[in-house]
Amino acid sequence: MHTLYWKPQSGSLAPMTLLEETGLPYEAVKVNADAGEHKSEAYKRDVHPLGLIPALRLPDGTVMIESAAMVIYLADLAPQKGLAPALTDPKRAPYLQWLVYGAATLYPAYIRLYHPDYHRVREGDDEAVKALARTAIDTAWAAVERGLADGRPFLLGDSASAADLYIGMMALWHPDPAAFKEACPKVATLRKAVWARPAASKALAAHAK
Numbered sequence: 001m002h003t004l005y006w007k008p009q010s011g012s013l014a015p016m017t018l019l020e021e022t023g024l025p026y027e028a029v030k031v032n033a034d035a036g037e038h039k040s041e042a043y044k045r046d047v048h049p050l051g052l053i054p055a056l057r058l059p060d061g062t063v064m065i066e067s068a069a070m071v072i073y074l075a076d077l078a079p080q081k082g083l084a085p086a087l088t089d090p091k092r093a094p095y096l097q098w099l100v101y102g103a104a105t106l107y108p109a110y111i112r113l114y115h116p117d118y119h120r121v122r123e124g125d126d127e128a129v130k131a132l133a134r135t136a137i138d139t140a141w142a143a144v145e146r147g148l149a150d151g152r153p154f155l156l157g158d159s160a161s162a163a164d165l166y167i168g169m170m171a172l173w174h175p176d177p178a179a180f181k182e183a184c185p186k187v188a189t190l191r192k193a194v195w196a197r198p199a200a201s202k203a204l205a206a207h208a209k
């Protein structure tokens with residue numbers, strides 16, 4: 001059985017979505033982030049060495065960190081669900097590209113926007129950090145929008161993959177939903193399709209609390 005360490009309104013939405021989509025049995029352990037549980041020595045020792053969420057305990061007891069890695073791992077565990085192109089499928093390359101793009105390009109830009117204090121070198125830096133982050137976020141989304149320019153509903157074509165679920169999570173985090181929908185209508189449509197899925201919507205409802 002897998003165990004997901006999670007909290008509402010966080011990146012644990014992605015692995016929880018995959019757990020729901022794949023139907024793999026799992027236990028969800030809600031981390032009391034308001035009380036700073038994830039910053040405790042015990043949590044850093046036993047769960048996530050950086051004191052972050054999510055973390056996924058595997059059936060053999062080891063713990064996996066990094067949300068995109070969890071998404072790739074879980075999708076591969078349930079090939080019958082069709083959420084991950086096979087290793088030899090030409091779609092495997094763009095699949096991995098968009099997943100890593102989400103993790104390496106979009107996620108850190110959002111962290112800069114919502115936690116400018118993490119990047120503060122001097123008092124008063126926060127507004128500049130946020131402005132640069134907002135530009136980086138919008139530039140990054142424009143590239144995703146271009147990836148859908150041929151009219152495909154999902155990143156790899158006609159059907160949703162785990163990359164859409166991951167990118168669909170990032171699309172929920174934009175600070176200005178109206179501006180986002182106007183600038184990136186195709187991504188907004190993809191986002192709507194992702195969260196209309198019954199399994200995905202269950203994870204989303206848990207994360208809204």
Ligand SMILES: N[C@@H](CCC(=O)N[C@@H](CS)C(=O)NCC(=O)O)C(=O)O
Pocket residue numbers: 009010011012051052053054065066067068103107111
């Ligand atoms: N690269 C990590 C990022 C994890 C991360 O930054 N999680 C945020 C929540 S979305 C967190 O735990 N923040 C708590 C904090 O910074 O104290 C991943 O993809 O799992």
